[in-house]
Amino acid sequence: MSNKTRWLAIGGAAIVGVAFWPTLGTGALWGQTQTLNPGTISSGTLDLAVGSAGVSDYAFEALGKDGLGAGDYAQAPLSIYNSGDVVMKYRLQDANQSNPGVSLDLKVSVVASEDACSEEGDPAGASVVYDGPMIGAQAPEWRTVEPGASEVLCMRGTVGEDAEQNASTTATFTFAAESR
Template identity: 75%
Template sequence: MSNKTRWVAVGGAAVAGVALMSSQQTGALWSQTETLSPGSISSGTLDLAVGGAGVTDYPFEALAKEGLGGGQYAQAPIPIINSGDVVMKYRLQDAMQSNAAVPLDLTVFVVDSPEACPAEGDPVAATVVYDGPLIGAQAPAAPQWRMVEPGASEVLCMRGTVGEDAQPNESTTASFVFGAES
């Protein structure tokens, strides 16, 4: 092969390479703009109180009752107060017992006032939001929430019922954890 043929072959390969590279590129240009109206970010105070305004650790002694046997219950109201300045979403997040060997069921009612939750008998004009085992109770169940406006409150009527198969001379305490968000 002569030098002239080699140069023609190299030149042809270079032209093919440039043509291949240029066909891979695009010359399209575009742009887009959008005008947004100014937004606002606001903040507030989320403050869940139980039992009384500003109370976050509440010994719920009204629910305690000694000498209960199988099928008997203790019942008491607990006010849930939005002490903040934003709408509060809340729920009973969890319930625990100190002695899981004592079978306890929990019923949570929403009532109009503490007086609508008597120590004995059915609550007045109540809505049941939970009825089941005390351990692991959520009222309402996730992902749902109850809502309370700023400065307002809602009353829960809590009923703990001892299971029919409870052993005598056993005792337990219950702890309730509430969650809130705005």
């Protein structure tokens, strides 16, 4: 190897060494601690109950009515209780019928009391939370109920124009609940 090549090789190695030297030689060690106030984790009981007895599985017989024809309806109040000890959000999650040939529409309104939802006529001071087909009904918004409190829903099932004649059906309502 010639001297010129040797000096180029040594100079190149020195440049590479100088290029890596700043990154290898700069190490920083630091630490910091912070004491925070501890948060609070609380638990409770989430329990949605329905009907006059405040149970979780309720036969809602007040909504049943014989001899209805197209355009007729049955209407009855349904109380929703927060029987747990945490704030509860709930909504109508689903509705099904035993006989889908009996087309029904469902209208669900929030009312001030069971008396505001009589068997006939529009409920007094109602706020509608769902109005549409019975099958697959789902209220779009969650309602809030404090522990130990209740809310009254006025449930109305209306027979559709294309409902089967001389047929009957039962409806199953499913409610979802979450703690707030």
